[in-house]
Amino acid sequence: MSDKVVKIGIIGLGTVGKGVIKILNNIEDIIKLKTGGKIEVKKIVTRNISKPWQSFFPFKFDSSIISNNIDDILLDDEIDIVVELIGGYNPAKDYIIKALEGKKHVVTANKAALAKYWNEINNASRVNNCLIYFEASVLAGIPVIQGLNEGLSSNKIEKIYGILNGTTNYILTKMLLEKYSFQDALSLAQEKGFAEADPTFDIDGIDAAHKLLILASLAYQKSIDLKDVYIEGIKDIDLFDIKFAKENLGLVLKLLAVAKKKEDSLELRVSPVFISENHLLASVNNEYNAAFIIGDAAGDVMFYGKGAGELPAASGVVSDILYVAKNINNGIANKTNFVSLNETKINILNINEIETRYYIRLEVLDSVGALSSITSVMGKYNISIASFYQHNYNSNSKESIPVIITTHISKEKDVKNAIKEIKDLKFVLNKIIVIRIEENL
Amino acid sequence: MSDKVVKIGIIGLGTVGKGVIKILNNIEDIIKLKTGGKIEVKKIVTRNISKPWQSFFPFKFDSSIISNNIDDILLDDEIDIVVELIGGYNPAKDYIIKALEGKKHVVTANKAALAKYWNEINNASRVNNCLIYFEASVLAGIPVIQGLNEGLSSNKIEKIYGILNGTTNYILTKMLLEKYSFQDALSLAQEKGFAEADPTFDIDGIDAAHKLLILASLAYQKSIDLKDVYIEGIKDIDLFDIKFAKENLGLVLKLLAVAKKKEDSLELRVSPVFISENHLLASVNNEYNAAFIIGDAAGDVMFYGKGAGELPAASGVVSDILYVAKNINNGIANKTNFVSLNETKINILNINEIETRYYIRLEVLDSVGALSSITSVMGKYNISIASFYQHNYNSNSKESIPVIITTHISKEKDVKNAIKEIKDLKFVLNKIIVIRIEENL
Numbered sequence: 001m002s003d004k005v006v007k008i009g010i011i012g013l014g015t016v017g018k019g020v021i022k023i024l025n026n027i028e029d030i031i032k033l034k035t036g037g038k039i040e041v042k043k044i045v046t047r048n049i050s051k052p053w054q055s056f057f058p059f060k061f062d063s064s065i066i067s068n069n070i071d072d073i074l075l076d077d078e079i080d081i082v083v084e085l086i087g088g089y090n091p092a093k094d095y096i097i098k099a100l101e102g103k104k105h106v107v108t109a110n111k112a113a114l115a116k117y118w119n120e121i122n123n124a125s126r127v128n129n130c131l132i133y134f135e136a137s138v139l140a141g142i143p144v145i146q147g148l149n150e151g152l153s154s155n156k157i158e159k160i161y162g163i164l165n166g167t168t169n170y171i172l173t174k175m176l177l178e179k180y181s182f183q184d185a186l187s188l189a190q191e192k193g194f195a196e197a198d199p200t201f202d203i204d205g206i207d208a209a210h211k212l213l214i215l216a217s218l219a220y221q222k223s224i225d226l227k228d229v230y231i232e233g234i235k236d237i238d239l240f241d242i243k244f245a246k247e248n249l250g251l252v253l254k255l256l257a258v259a260k261k262k263e264d265s266l267e268l269r270v271s272p273v274f275i276s277e278n279h280l281l282a283s284v285n286n287e288y289n290a291a292f293i294i295g296d297a298a299g300d301v302m303f304y305g306k307g308a309g310e311l312p313a314a315s316g317v318v319s320d321i322l323y324v325a326k327n328i329n330n331g332i333a334n335k336t337n338f339v340s341l342n343e344t345k346i347n348i349l350n351i352n353e354i355e356t357r358y359y360i361r362l363e364v365l366d367s368v369g370a371l372s373s374i375t376s377v378m379g380k381y382n383i384s385i386a387s388f389y390q391h392n393y394n395s396n397s398k399e400s401i402p403v404i405i406t407t408h409i410s411k412e413k414d415v416k417n418a419i420k421e422i423k424d425l426k427f428v429l430n431k432i433i434v435i436r437i438e439e440n441l
Numbered sequence: 442m443s444d445k446v447v448k449i450g451i452i453g454l455g456t457v458g459k460g461v462i463k464i465l466n467n468i469e470d471i472i473k474l475k476t477g478g479k480i481e482v483k484k485i486v487t488r489n490i491s492k493p494w495q496s497f498f499p500f501k502f503d504s505s506i507i508s509n510n511i512d513d514i515l516l517d518d519e520i521d522i523v524v525e526l527i528g529g530y531n532p533a534k535d536y537i538i539k540a541l542e543g544k545k546h547v548v549t550a551n552k553a554a555l556a557k558y559w560n561e562i563n564n565a566s567r568v569n570n571c572l573i574y575f576e577a578s579v580l581a582g583i584p585v586i587q588g589l590n591e592g593l594s595s596n597k598i599e600k601i602y603g604i605l606n607g608t609t610n611y612i613l614t615k616m617l618l619e620k621y622s623f624q625d626a627l628s629l630a631q632e633k634g635f636a637e638a639d640p641t642f643d644i645d646g647i648d649a650a651h652k653l654l655i656l657a658s659l660a661y662q663k664s665i666d667l668k669d670v671y672i673e674g675i676k677d678i679d680l681f682d683i684k685f686a687k688e689n690l691g692l693v694l695k696l697l698a699v700a701k702k703k704e705d706s707l708e709l710r711v712s713p714v715f716i717s718e719n720h721l722l723a724s725v726n727n728e729y730n731a732a733f734i735i736g737d738a739a740g741d742v743m744f745y746g747k748g749a750g751e752l753p754a755a756s757g758v759v760s761d762i763l764y765v766a767k768n769i770n771n772g773i774a775n776k777t778n779f780v781s782l783n784e785t786k787i788n789i790l791n792i793n794e795i796e797t798r799y800y801i802r803l804e805v806l807d808s809v810g811a812l813s814s815i816t817s818v819m820g821k822y823n824i825s826i827a828s829f830y831q832h833n834y835n836s837n838s839k840e841s842i843p844v845i846i847t848t849h850i851s852k853e854k855d856v857k858n859a860i861k862e863i864k865d866l867k868f869v870l871n872k873i874i875v876i877r878i879e880e881n882l
Contacts, residue, residue, distance in 0.1 A: 019738075023595050023738050026597075027595060027597070029783075030594065030595070030597075030662075033662055033781045033783055034594050034781055135592060140739070141592075141593070141596075141736070141738060141739030141740070141742065142592075142739065142742050143584070143587070143588040143591070143592020143593060143742075146584070146587060146588070146591060146592050147584040147587070147588055147592070150584070150587060150760060150763075150764055151576060151582075151583075151584020151587050151588070151757070151760055152582070152584060152756065152760060153471065153475050153760045153763050153764070154464050154468060154471070154755075154756050154758075154759035154760040154762075154763060155582075155756055155760075156467075156468070156471075221471075221474055280721075280724055280745065283721055283724055288741075295582070295756060296752075297460075297464050297582060297752040297753065297755060297756035297759070298581070298582030298583065298746060298747070298752070298753050298756040298757075299582070299746060299747045299750075299752070299753050300729075300745075300746055300747065301582065301583050301584075301744075301745065301746035302743070302744075302745040302746065303742075303743075303744060303745075304721065304741075304742065304743040304744075304745065305739060305740060305741055305742035305743065306739070306740045306741065309740075311737075311738040311739070311740070312738065312739050312740055314595075314738060315593070315595050315596055315736060315738035315739040316592070316739075318595035318738070319591060319592055319593060319594045319595040319596075321595075322591075322594050322595060323591055323594070326777070327777070330773075330776050330777045331776060332771075332773040332776050332777055335771050335772060335773050336767070336768070336771045336773055340474045340475055342470075342474055
């Protein structure tokens with residue numbers, strides 16, 4: 001009996017694409033066992049066809065499979081699975097849609113296109129009876145996508161807390177443990193390959209927001225609009241607050257992606273958040289990532305590992321390829337689907353409506369009246385103070401003193417209004433730092 | 442269009458069985474969305490049909506579905522999925538096999554039957570083209586089974602470290618953090634419902650060995666004999682060693698399940714093992730469990746959460762039911778399989794052949810010659826000493842002193858031979874404690 005062969009076309013030969021080819025070349029036995037046949041890379045499309053590709057690969061490599069014409073994959077009827085690895089919103093989204101419309105299954109690691117066009121891509125999969133798998137789009141090789149969508153499917157998901165971006169977690173870890181400034185930590189991350197030359201998507205929290213949207217869409221079986229996710233990055237974070245909170249409050253700063261279900265509403269936000277140094281998420285350091293998911297039945301579940309990198313990301317991509325290839329060989333790939341979406345929309349809470357705890361740092365002139373004025377404004381907005389520190393170290397000028405306040409659970413709107421009023425107090429300098437604190441975390 | 446209905450029969454109405462019924466009753470919308478239809482509990486078989494079952498359930502419950510006759514499930518052609526929740530080797534295994542032979546799909550949480558009859562049960566699934574799913578058998582609701590079998594399928598798994606038993610982890614945590622003796626910690630665990638009246642399977646490491654066998658069989662796609670897994674429990678653990686190692690060596694004791702691939706051999710063992718207090722596994726406390734899996738592509742991946750309990754275990758069971766029901770409704774449940782096994786056997790290393798680091802505690806009479814005799818015996822067996830402590834506290838008698846030695850990586854056989862010889866030294870009291878230390882963990 002001759003082996004079944006599943007043919008794949010790979011779009012994009014960057015870091016992840018190279019990793020996929022390395023792994024496929026290394027696991028012939030596993031492919032046979034898991035899929036019942038072989039996997040053939042029939043075509044690779046890349047803009048850079050003139051690169052000396054042979055030298056990139058530690059094995060014999062037929063350069064005729066490389067092309068710069070996307071139609072060589074999208075219009076080839078022999079190709080069963082399109083593996084989209086160019087990233088970004090477009091043209092990646094068009095390629096994914098065209099592949100599905102061309103009755104090809106799709107495996108992708110592209111969180112940006114998935115997050116922005118979640119509904120359109122999943123509908124194209126459903127309408128065309130072709131599978132779309134995307135394990136590597138969130139937490140690379142850590143199987144959180146399948147785990148959330150299938151392994152935890154019996155749960156009503158209460159909360160998701162994610163450290164979903166390796167670059168920012170690396171930077172915040174260096175600031176916390178080695179007292180780097182933000183700028184020095186970013187430079188080191190770039191040097192070590194943990195941050196890109198233009199780190200905007202990572203630093204500004206957009207990458208984490210893409211991933212949060214995917215996790216939340218799976219958890220709540222809803223289509224969610226990317227613009228409904230509140231996003232705040234880490235570029236204004238000051239080492240002072242990281243050090244102070246660790247030493248005095250036992251808190252550790254993370255760029256935290258948060259999803260919380262409250263009755264019929266969903267809270268969805270990415271921002272710097274202080275968590276307890278004793279929580280397991282506080283031990284997720286450097287380029288490591290984690291998703292901490294709380295289900296009503298399973299309780300606390302954490303998925304942890306490397307959230308990026310050539311082989312970790314390729315691990316997720318190839319595992320998806322193996323699973324789709326197995327279904328193709330069993331003749332069932334067109335008879336099932338991966339994601340089930342509920343058609344009704346879900347209400348996403350405006351950031352002003354959320355309630356959480358807050359860390360607030362002000363610089364005040366050393367005046368007797370300052371503190372009572374500040375606490376009086378906070379009282380007016382029903383903000384209850386949990387702790388209050390007047391810090392000895394003079395951070396800015398000879399005349400100002402840092403005052404750090406933590407609050408009990410308060411409404412974001414109230415905190416914003418209070419801060420606005422406090423800014424106008426004559427003893428208070430202009431810059432006020434406000435960072436959310438996650439209760440019970 | 443009338444809804445598709447998948448009918449299930451549940452064997453066993455203990456803790457997990459009750460949890461399954463509670464969850465199914467609570468997630469009608471999710472069932473509809475994930476499976477495209479409904480799930481009907483057609484029959485529940487339990488020995489205790491005379492119990493006032495209605496009072497157990499917070500909802501209306503037709504008592505005619507309860508029976509004490511297993512054939513009411515196994516011989517009912519309308520039942521699509523048999524959910525086996527009685528646990529233990531037999532008759533559970535017979536029920537599973539008969540269900541599969543009767544062309545029913547099976548969902549089970551039974552690690553004992555799976556571990557002992559892994560090959561037989563998986564063959565019955567394959568031969569009869571019926572699915573067997575068992576997410577809850579290891580780490581309850583944490584989706585490590587599917588994650589290892591599918592999400593990490595592109596990886597050659599290098600190592601698995603598991604804290605797989607909640608009872609023993611609870612006991613060891615109480616000893617470490619609150620200085621309980623083993624016996625007091627066990628009593629507390631029983632009081633809190635974390636240990637059974639007869640805790641033998643947990644305390645002796647057998648439960649963890651069952652789970653390790655399942656994980657290793659999936660990771661290496663091999664059928665493994667339970668008797669080839671080396672098993673050592675925690676009932677002889679002394680609080681002294683836990684305290685000493687934490688305070689002086691920065692080590693934390695866990696009942697650790699270990700699988701390591703070395704060329705064509707596999708090391709498989711469950712025993713108390715010291716790990717670094719800085720490793721993430723050292724923070725897995727109380728009844729929480731975790732599997733730390735190292736793949737050649739994905740790198741370090743950890744799955745963490747509650748490894749037991751009514752709803753956590755039922756979470757895994759119901760997620761499996763939903764997945765199988767979806768496949769049934771899509772008409773593909775008989776056209777695929779879950780586990781792929783490689784027919785060739787794998788060589789399991791004898792415990793004497795393993796190499797690791799060791800913690801050794803001796804009681805010596807305060808004699809100048811003792812220490813040089815001990816180190817001389819160790820040198821004879823090529824055991825290189827990493828650290829050496831002569832402890833001031835006199836643990837046993839006025840005349841003996843505890844001596845604690847840690848070794849560099851040594852062969853287990855050499856350590857056993859050395860200990861045998863050291864026992865015969867006239868300055869050394871009879872009881873010698875030997876505990877493995879995991880390098881790099």
